[in-house]
Amino acid sequence: MNKIFEVPLYAYDRSPDQDAPAPVRHKVAVIGAGPVGLAAAIDLAQQGIEVVVLDDNDKVSFGSRAICFAKRPLEILDRLGCGQPMVDKGVQWNLGKVFFDDRQVYDFNLLPEEGHARPAFINLQQYYFEEYMVNRVRELQEQGAPIEIRGRNKVEAIGTHPDHVKLEVETPEGSYTLEADWLIACDGAGSPTRRMLGKDFVGRVFEDNFLIADVIMDADFPTERWFWFDPPFNKGQSALLHKQPDGVWRIDLQLGWDIDKEREKRPENVIPRLKAMLGEEVQFELEWVSIYTFQCRRMEQFRHGRVIFAGDAAHQVSPFGARGANSGLQDTDNLIWKLKLVMEGKAPESLLDSYDMERVHGADENILNSSRSTDFITPKSEMSRILRDAVLDLSEHHEFARPLVNSGRLSVPCTYDGSPLNSADALDGPARTRPGSPCPDAPLGDEFLLPKLADKFTLLTIDADAPDLIEEDGVEVTRLALSIKDDATLALKERYLGDNDSGVYLIRPDQHVAARRPSFDEPQIRAAIRRATGKE
Template identity: 65%
Template sequence: MTLQDRYPLAFRLYPYARSPDQDAEAPIRHPAVIVGAGPVGLSLALDLGLRGTPVVVLDDHEGVGLGSRALCFAKRTLEIMDRLGAGRDMVGKGIVWQKGRVFRDRDEIFDFDLLPEAGHEYPAFINLQQPHFERFTMEAIARAQAGGAPIEVRGKNRVDAATVTEDGATLDLMTPDGPYRIAADYLIACDGARSPVRSMLGLGFEGRVFEDNFLIADVKMTADFPTERWFWFEPWFKSGDSALLHKQPDDIWRIDFQLGWDIDREKELKPENIRARVDKMLGHSDYELDWCSIYTFQCRRMERFRHGRVVFAGDSAHQVSPFGARGANSGVQDADNLGWKLAAVLAGAPDALLDSYDAERVMAADENILNSSRSTDFLTPKTEVSRLFRNAVLDLARQHAFARPLINSGRLSLPCIYDGSPLNTADALDGPARSRPGAPCPDAPFGDGFLLQSLGGGFTLLAIGCDAPDSLEEAGAKATRLSVEPTPEIRDRYLASASAALYLIRPDQHVAGRWPEFDETALRAAMRRAMGY
């Protein structure tokens, strides 16, 4: 079975159709134009469209590319996609997991649980192939379009040139019907690690390329392994210096083998050589090769993600190693951060609000790059001292719990807390650190559902055991009240020792500020700050 057979609805998600723009005498101007229809571009377009902001997405293909590609989607990403109307479909198709095991040779060193507490709607992770993620996002876009959301996705529209001015950008496009031009108030580049837009503008992309190669082998087989993440250091089956195994939907299993730096890529990608490695690991050959690739670790980013009227998101702005599932997850979180800000600026908010996107997401990228670099250094020690340290940690961890946190087989994706963000108001509550200003709101049971479902995509006054007005308007924004009783989960995640609290929640469900009670003067100042004033 071919990949196109496996993902038939993903290969032409947005087939080419002629646009009225192609017959215009002069370039038609659009408020927002996104280049790239991957997970980041599509989720950003959906967010903007649901806010009533007209958006055009351009992609040089008509659907997803080959292979499973991005695979592990984290809890925060699923919460974002729930707000956009696609989260439940993704979980319904995906493989839910939260536990993992780490081995050395044949011996298990330790296991872990990524979400040991109850009371969350979404799991720690699902495994879901990128074609399915994009398909569910496009289905949510179709539903939004049917409801009047001004979203347009144009396949087979390749960007050949970009001209940027102080008030926007003009793009030269090529289609099956020939060239045409469009203009944009804001151009958002979500066009991947090799970003053509970034190259057209002559912008840099600096960082480290790690001296190692990893082979991805997606295999289709029936197996009774548990739905856990299994990682081996120095595996007994000798198929690589390290190896990783976890399950995907449709009886597909992802296997990663660490190959080393000085390899013959063409030789390693021959099916018979891939099968030889997989056979050693599984002890049998009763499987089909579904998709294979070799990748090199890279950790790098642009110096700035915003360049006037051009904004970069996802892999076009930053790139990390696949171990830790930080790529697509951090990209969707870029879109979550940017969507409400760009919609607000286009509606009249200060341009400085977009600068906070750069400040917050550069902070997140640096955090991801730091964690990813540490993982890579542990997996692929570059000096004899580093190798001695890594092996000593693995030896100690078998018997001593204190050494186990030092083992780094890929620190898994967590959302960034925007400490020091220009949008934060100084913390006025002696509350939990996990819900401090800048943090994403932790979920909790609420009524017949969950708290994050009720926050929506606007500003919220989260009143926990205190009074607050039904709504408050300031700085062109409206915050609506959500009253919550201090249940045990709410108390643990939002109050700690406080008896009551009033939270100002941003449209991306991050905390802007919190107080022990409603204070209108303080809240109005916090709303102005959160809107970029």
């Protein structure tokens, strides 16, 4: 059994703050050293912003927990300097299969086109994910970056003020007080920060439960996502199978609503269910067992003055579609560049309201898709079940029915349609790269596009002239000049130009399109920069 989650990675160490005569003021404090909190902290440190991470634990998460990490978050992790070890360790997959009873009714490919550096998904236990992120923190510390993780530092009280936040922190050696200009709460679904501020979720709790079992076994199932509706081994319910590294397999079994959760987690009850699925002859060992209840909820607002919520602390979805941790990483990707500009005085504080607007939009999109998946997977009436089963039967032989099958609409990056940061579209180009969209990757010889966009404003010109550098009210925009003459695969043309001969894109630090034009027009681009930084 893997014991990595028992090793303290950021053991308690007394901080100088605990002996200071007055509370020490930090630039940013992050509560929670899970994937989302660590992503926020790494991003801040890479931008040269001092950050301290406070966590009531001192080690990675117990059990694999989140395991499916999608292409867009992997691209974000590349920018944070920790994507490659995760891809190297993770199990890569693009293909999913859907079964009804004991029949495969169809399969699907989540990344059918070529020309992307990253796969549609990897499966990787959360404890590895967090370990690699902590390793990245250590690398940054060795390089002199202003980042610190404090284990066994539990935030017990929060005081909010117009220009800072005050935190009361409990440690094994007593309590102390610190202050921060800004606080990012990434302390999970049960967020103590949310409770201390008197905030709550709005949304739905579905009347159903799933058993999660991480099983160590030597099995010959392919590296695919398998989902069963009404399988013989779990009649009237559903099931899910994923492969993870180290011979670990994730199995999800729907149990229904009226259950004794503690009883269902006992090995003597879990093992017979797994044997019914895998066969009596299969030898396996339980690594981790849990039960989750479907929830699709969010805070009404993610920003409350100088306290900003991200990840599960801000929103929850049922796990079908792998939208939890993936959306949390997109939260921090959206937030940190805006916070940096505000802290540097290069953007008004109101720019942070666009974080709230854009990521609430993303949460609502995830909740809508997750709710629809849950309703399809767990029909609440006999008529709903009859209709669902008819769709599944039809999907085996009729392609038109397959889009109606919903075993979890898998995570895709959010497009911020209607964002106040978008400029009007002046290029009749591909829909996938309209303003608000995340930039799709494209091959550039032996390299790829997205790493060249880095974490700053970029003016991407494709067969168009423009200055190499534009500065607008303190914000620098550097040019990336490309040509379809060097585009052997034509992916760049197909994804960014369509039928046009040239194009100019203003791309935000989070690699979302802010504006696009057929050619460079300086007044229009400068206006687009002001708009993208909340000044218009």
